[in-house]
Amino acid sequence: MFSQYETxxxxxxxxxxxxAQVGTDDYMNRARKECxxxxxxxxxxADVDITFGVKRFQHDFGSYLEVVVRFNTECDRSxxxxxxxxxxxxxxxxxxxxQELNR
Numbered sequence: 001m002f003s004q005y006e007t008x009x010x011x012x013x014x015x016x017x018x019x020a021q022v023g024t025d026d027y028m029n030r031a032r033k034e035c036x037x038x039x040x041x042x043x044x045x046a047d048v049d050i051t052f053g054v055k056r057f058q059h060d061f062g063s064y065l066e067v068v069v070r071f072n073t074e075c076d077r078s079x080x081x082x083x084x085x086x087x088x089x090x091x092x093x094x095x096x097x098x099q100e101l102n103r
Contacts, residue, residue, distance in 0.1 A: 004074045008086045009055075010067045013038055016091040022064045031065040037097040038067050041090050048078045 013019040013034050020030035035054040042052055049072035056063050071082035093101065 014090040
């Protein structure tokens with residue numbers, strides 16, 4: 001039996017912003033903070049079955065973090081919303097994310 005949920009990887013920051021680099025001092029703390037600020041840029045409508053989260057991946061240079069969206073493949077609205085997010089990623093930090101990052 002197949003799971004009715006799939007996950008899309010969205011990166012760790014908006015596409016035009018710099019991000020914490022794997023292997024640098026305090027990478028995990030900085031990357032986690034960036035990922036949480038990035039997740040805040042994605043509103044979650046009440047009528048979709050999705051969740052945003054932070055996932056750890058392995059790489060030759062060490063572990064790294066990315067924001068992911070997990071969605072119900074049996075709910076058309078959820079599928080459409082998740083792929084809409086993936087296809088329209090923000091280019092820059094919004095004001096709320098900037099404030100969160102500066103705390």
